[in-house]
Amino acid sequence: xxxxxxxxxxxxxxxxxxxxxxxxxxxxxxxxxxxxxxxxxxxxxxxxxxxxxxxxxxxxxxxxxxxxxxxxxxxxxxxxxxxxxxxxxxxxxxxxxxxxxxxxxxxxxxxxxxxxxxxxxxxxxxxxxxxxxxxxxxxxxxxxxxxxxxxxxxxxxxxxxxxxxxxxxxxxxxxxxxxxxxxxxxxxxxxxxxxxxxxxxxxxxxxxxxxxxxxxxxxxxxxxxxxxxxxx
Ligand SMILES: O=C[C@H](O)[C@H](O)[C@H](O)COP(=O)(O)O
Numbered sequence: 001x002x003x004x005x006x007x008x009x010x011x012x013x014x015x016x017x018x019x020x021x022x023x024x025x026x027x028x029x030x031x032x033x034x035x036x037x038x039x040x041x042x043x044x045x046x047x048x049x050x051x052x053x054x055x056x057x058x059x060x061x062x063x064x065x066x067x068x069x070x071x072x073x074x075x076x077x078x079x080x081x082x083x084x085x086x087x088x089x090x091x092x093x094x095x096x097x098x099x100x101x102x103x104x105x106x107x108x109x110x111x112x113x114x115x116x117x118x119x120x121x122x123x124x125x126x127x128x129x130x131x132x133x134x135x136x137x138x139x140x141x142x143x144x145x146x147x148x149x150x151x152x153x154x155x156x157x158x159x160x161x162x163x164x165x166x167x168x169x170x171x172x173x174x175x176x177x178x179x180x181x182x183x184x185x186x187x188x189x190x191x192x193x194x195x196x197x198x199x200x201x202x203x204x205x206x207x208x209x210x211x212x213x214x215x216x217x218x219x220x221x222x223x224x225x226x227x228x229x230x231x232x
Pocket of ligand 1: 026027028029030031082083084085095096097098099100101104
């Protein structure tokens with residue numbers, strides 16, 4: 001087996017895929033292993049269709065030979081496999097480090113099951129060490145930013161909001177044409193309260209708290225594979 005924990009987790013998740021499944025295909029370095037390994041099974045005869053959660057994953061899935069569909073054609077999926085930036089003991093997640101949170105959440109919500117694949121470094125007691133991505137429309141950025149800051153405070157959190165930029169200094173723009181504010185909170189004592197507050201802000205398209213979406217997780221580390229929740 002591969003020594004890379006991300007690939008080990010992905011390999012375990014690929015074993016969950018059965019012939020005929022409709023799959024959500026996650027985004028990021030861990031999900032890329034899943035797409036790669038799924039491609040091997042497809043080329044060996046497995047029949048599945050996938051909905052990619054980003055243009056990057058679309059390109060990788062096409063290159064791997066995985067047949068793709070859309071949520072217009074296939075609005076209900078059997079299983080989504082995706083990475084995460086943080087995962088707590090209740091399978092609550094922070095996602096969006098790669099900026100794909102909006103499509104990832106839509107696809108996960110359309111899936112009967114969502115299995116997270118991650119290396120052990122992603123497990124936390126309390127969410128929030130990883131900056132929480134908040135996807136916003138460009139119009140009204142200043143006002144939206146203030147309202148997001150108020151929602152953060154009202155949820156018992158504190159920390160800086162930074163506009164995500166690309167390496168060249170220009171604003172990072174998501175696949176949906178939006179911007180991302182990263183909330184550096186350190187800890188999020190009540191993720192449900194923060195999620196509700198952020199969702200109520202006009203101009204916020206989505207945030208990276210994935211609550212009650214993941215049904216299982218495969219976490220790979222020095223102790224081997226740890227399975228959380230239900231995989232079947
Ligand atoms: O927007 C990106 C996604 O939420 C990723 O799944 C997340 O950032 C984890 O990525 P990685 O597997 O590269 O750590």
